Amino acid sequence: MFNAKAYSAASATSPLASTTIPRRDPTEQDVQIEILFCGICHSDLHQVRNEWSGIMPTVYPIVPGHEIVGRVTRVGSAVTKYKRGDLAAVGCMVDSDGTCPQCQAGLEQFCPNMTLTFNSPDKHLGGVTYGGYSDSVVVDERFVLRVPSNLNLAGVAPLLCAGITTYSPMRHWGVTKGKKVGVVGLGGLGHMGVKFAHALGAHVVVFTTSPNKKEDALRLGADEVAVSRNADEMKKHAGSFNFILDTISADHDINAYLNLLGRDGNLTLVGAPEKPFAVSAFGLLFGRRSLSGSIIGGIPETQEMLDFCGARNITADVEVIPIQRVNEAYERLLKSDVKYRFSIDMASLKSV
Numbered sequence: 001m002f003n004a005k006a007y008s009a010a011s012a013t014s015p016l017a018s019t020t021i022p023r024r025d026p027t028e029q030d031v032q033i034e035i036l037f038c039g040i041c042h043s044d045l046h047q048v049r050n051e052w053s054g055i056m057p058t059v060y061p062i063v064p065g066h067e068i069v070g071r072v073t074r075v076g077s078a079v080t081k082y083k084r085g086d087l088a089a090v091g092c093m094v095d096s097d098g099t100c101p102q103c104q105a106g107l108e109q110f111c112p113n114m115t116l117t118f119n120s121p122d123k124h125l126g127g128v129t130y131g132g133y134s135d136s137v138v139v140d141e142r143f144v145l146r147v148p149s150n151l152n153l154a155g156v157a158p159l160l161c162a163g164i165t166t167y168s169p170m171r172h173w174g175v176t177k178g179k180k181v182g183v184v185g186l187g188g189l190g191h192m193g194v195k196f197a198h199a200l201g202a203h204v205v206v207f208t209t210s211p212n213k214k215e216d217a218l219r220l221g222a223d224e225v226a227v228s229r230n231a232d233e234m235k236k237h238a239g240s241f242n243f244i245l246d247t248i249s250a251d252h253d254i255n256a257y258l259n260l261l262g263r264d265g266n267l268t269l270v271g272a273p274e275k276p277f278a279v280s281a282f283g284l285l286f287g288r289r290s291l292s293g294s295i296i297g298g299i300p301e302t303q304e305m306l307d308f309c310g311a312r313n314i315t316a317d318v319e320v321i322p323i324q325r326v327n328e329a330y331e332r333l334l335k336s337d338v339k340y341r342f343s344i345d346m347a348s349l350k351s352v
C-alpha cells in the first residue's frame with residue numbers, strides 16, 4: 001500500500017477537505033495513474049450528501065470523482081495495453097466479474113458484480129473504493145481507457161461520465177445523418193448530447209426553459225432551439241423526432257416530449273427525477289413510440305466514444321478549478337452556474 005493525497009467528506013453535512021488515503025500497490029493486472037484532471041459530476045454531490053441513501057448509502061469518509069484523466073506511472077507485470085507515460089482515463093467503473101452475460105457483451109455497467117469507482121465495496125483493501133479527487137488511482141487495466149493525444153485533458157475528464165452517458169443511447173438508437181434529434185436540457189449532459197448528435201450528422205433541436213441559452217446551444221452544434229414553455233414552439237415539432245435525449249433531473253412533463261416523437265421514435269431518459277413520471281399511454285400507442293432509460297456505457301463503447309472524440313476533436317466545455325474551490329463549485333452546481341462542467345486541476349493538490 002501507499003498513501004495518496006485526496007479530498008474527502010467525513011459526513012453528509014461536512015465540506016470536502018484535504019486528507020490522505022491508502023491505495024493498493026499495483027497487482028500484476030493493475031495500472032497506477034497520476035490523476036491530472038477530474039470532472040465534477042452531479043452524482044458526486046448526491047453521494048457526498050448521502051442523497052441516494054435508499055439505493056446506495058454513502059460510506060464515510062467518501063472520496064468522490066469518476067471522470068478521471070491522467071498519466072500512467074506504474075504498471076503490473078501482466079499489463080499489456082499500457083506503459084509508463086501513457087495518457088489514460090477511468091470512468092464510473094473499476095471492476096466487474098468479467099464472466100456474466102452483460103460483461104461478455106461488453107456492457108459491464110449492467111454487471112451485477114460491478115465495482116463503482118467510489119463508494120463501492122473494495123475487493124482489494126476492504127472498505128469502499130475511493131474516487132478521483134486524489135493525486136493517484138490504481139485500476140485493473142481492463143477498466144482503463146486510452147486517451148487520444150490531441151485533446152485538451154481538462155475537457156476530456158467529463159467525457160468519462162457525461163460523455164458516455166449521452167453517446168451510448170445515441171448509438172443504441174441509431175442517431176445518424178438524416179435523423180432529427182432533440183436534446184432536453186442544456187447542462188453538463190445536455191451540452192455533450194448536442195455535440196454528439198451534431199457530430200453524428202443529425203438535425204439537432206435543443207429544448208430549454210431559458211431563452212438566453214439559445215446562442216450557446218447554436219454554438220455547441222444545435223440547428224434549432226425551442227423554448228419548452230412556449231406552446232407554439234413545441235407544437236411546431238409535433239410528431240417529428242426520431243430520438244429525444246432527456247437530460248433533466250427535475251420534475252417535468254414528459255408527455256409534452258413524447259408527443260414530439262414520430263413513428264417508432266424513442267425518448268431516452270438519462271436524468272433521474274425523484275418523483276415518478278405520469279406517462280400517458282396514448283402518447284406511446286400512437287406512433288408506436290417508446291420510452292427508455294440509459295446509464296453510462298460499457299468499456300468497449302467508452303473507448304469508441306473517446307476515439308470518436310479524438311477524431312472529431314470533441315471535448316466538454318469546462319471551467320477548470322483548483323481542488324481548494326470544490327465546495328464552492330458544489331454550491332454553484334446546485335444553481336446550474338457552470339458552463340458546462342467543472343474540471344478539477346489536480347496539480348492543485350500538490351500544494352495541500
Ligand SMILES: [Zn+2]
Pocket residue numbers: 041042043044066092161162
Ligand atoms: Zn457521473
Ligand SMILES: [Zn+2]
Pocket residue numbers: 096097098099100101102103104108111112113
Ligand atoms: Zn459481469
